[in-house]
Amino acid sequence: MRVNYHELARKILRETPSVRESVTRATLHFDSNRRKAYAEIDTEAWRAWAKGVKEHLLTHLDEYLEQAEERLRANGVQVHWALTAEQARGIVGDLASQYGVRSVVKAKSMLSEETGITPFLESLGIDVFETDLGEYIIQLLREPPSHIVGPAIHRHLDEIRALFHDKLGTPSDADPDSLAKAARTVLRKAFLQADMGISGGNFLVAETGTLALIENEGNIRISTSIPRVHVALVGIEKLLPRWADLAGFLQLTARAATGQRIGTYVSLIQKPGGGQEPDGPEAVHVIFVDNGRSMVLSDPEVWETLRCVRCGACLNVCPVYRQTGGHAYGWVYGGPIGAVLAPGLLGLDSTSALPFASSLCGACYDVCPVKIPIPRLLLTWRRRAASRGLTPGSEAAMMKGYAAVMRHPLLYRTAARAMRKIPGALDNRVIPVIRNWKSLRSGLEASPKSFRELWKEGID
């Protein structure tokens, strides 16, 4: 795989212009709610605190992972370790066969998208139902998520109407409530039949071995309590050191993601059912997934990426993301955080286009609840891409030439004079920079005299 962001973005803008409209509308809405929710608290203090907690966690991650494993096991939860996506799939597959699983309900989980759990289980002949409404929609469409929090925001209501009409037989003019109801009817049945529920994990408290899940639809609560087996995929960076840290992170994440003070449902899971606990699955399994994370952690220039809580606030505020949604980024994580996560987790060779998918406006950093310096990280990945020869060769040559001109004032003045003297110099579309500039913009004219000429003549 090699992500061609430019081609994907161009194709989305050209062939499905409604994506731009739907994504812009949805993200403006999310972001305006975020803004209001941030205004209610001393956001700077909260962000600094959250950054500090995650920094501490990441610099002591080995200790906290061991503590988490120990507490989980003591609670009766079984713990697995997956170094790669393939290992994660293997563990889930083994568990499915161990428990004789034929049907799975899934809570929304970016890590399960990242590790490709659903297609893998389907290849084993297991029925898999996404139970988050947005995820259910994109499962029906056979599409990857377009957004970390709102996976189907790139789709217009009319498209969902048509989809449900086609797949579920709802009237072609059904209102949103009826569409949700139709999905609920299908999913209720799936919940009751499922042998296994698979979730991600927003946080996992090392001190107590508590898995925390945030949602608004109630599907996660059901997916993790009705089926016989609950399997949670948890990125190793998702730990929190102390129980006391959780309350702050639950609130800050909800404010950042959707502008809520807290998610409608927060599930705290620390053991299977049985004993004094009448509800809950017979078995709970936590799979800690690395999949590139320890590589990122060991890289002093980019390790801060791992503070991410997957709230999507940086996507919502990003003017680049808004034009295309997440599919242009070619992998499950889109937007600013995707552009720095992908090179870290997948390596730069296949993802070197992504750090350039930004105007470096800096809006992402301003909203990030854990203050990830995304613009700085983008610049770091760009520097690495250029120095490893992953940028176009013509560009490298052009940059050398441009720098040489700028180091020599005489050359600079000569080039500037040539631009004025040569008729149509700025119209010469053989030069890629001019061709690309002029492809969608008109009229580019140099001042009749340069400033330095005016200065020489005297300014009064």
Added chain:
Amino acid sequence: MRVSLFITCLADQFFANAGADAVRLLRSLNVDVDFPPDQTCCGQPAFNAGYWDEARSMARHTLEVFKGAQYIVLPSGSCAAMIRTFYARLFESGSAARRQAEVMAARTFELAEFVVKVLDVDELGRGLEGKTVIYHHGCHALRELNIREEPVRLLRNSGAKLADWEAAEECCGFGGVFSVKLPEVSAAMADRKLDTLPPADFLTSADGGCLLHLSGRMKNRGFELPVRPLASVLWEARREG
């Protein structure tokens, strides 16, 4: 007080008159302006594109050209941010070049910021009386240099009415090399700005790059709103008032 003007390569070639207006404005505020003739480009395009060796060589040249300057003022938030925020990153901490970069950073200002923060001038004149103005916040000025109030205050105090614009603080899609590497996305971003424009007499911004991009897209789509560099607008505020 002495200011060394860093006109920036973009303004040198595309907004020469605005540069002259910046000189007139500063002189009218009793500032001696000089123009070190060997100045070229700050190096930001190379830096943003990942070519740090090239950027470093241009930074070295610029540090040399402006060595000893009391203040360095630029009619651009973006190039000012390159010097103030990013130059230091190009040089090893503790090196002589790093120290030089830090000294230059401390003396570098965007024009409107310099007028308000250093000259302590809030009111230039009343030359914009009756005008409705749209202000586009360049991203580097806004988020790297934290310049939000200064240009707006100067415009308001000159009698201008600032039009409400929901997209005022959103990136226009210029982004330097971004605009030519990803022209379709860049233009779509400009369109979001243009499609939300309120009625006004003209649009202004401290950054020439944004203005070239926005006006280019406007011309392409048949918009007729005039687009003017902030330096010229501020000089008009003073001259006419």
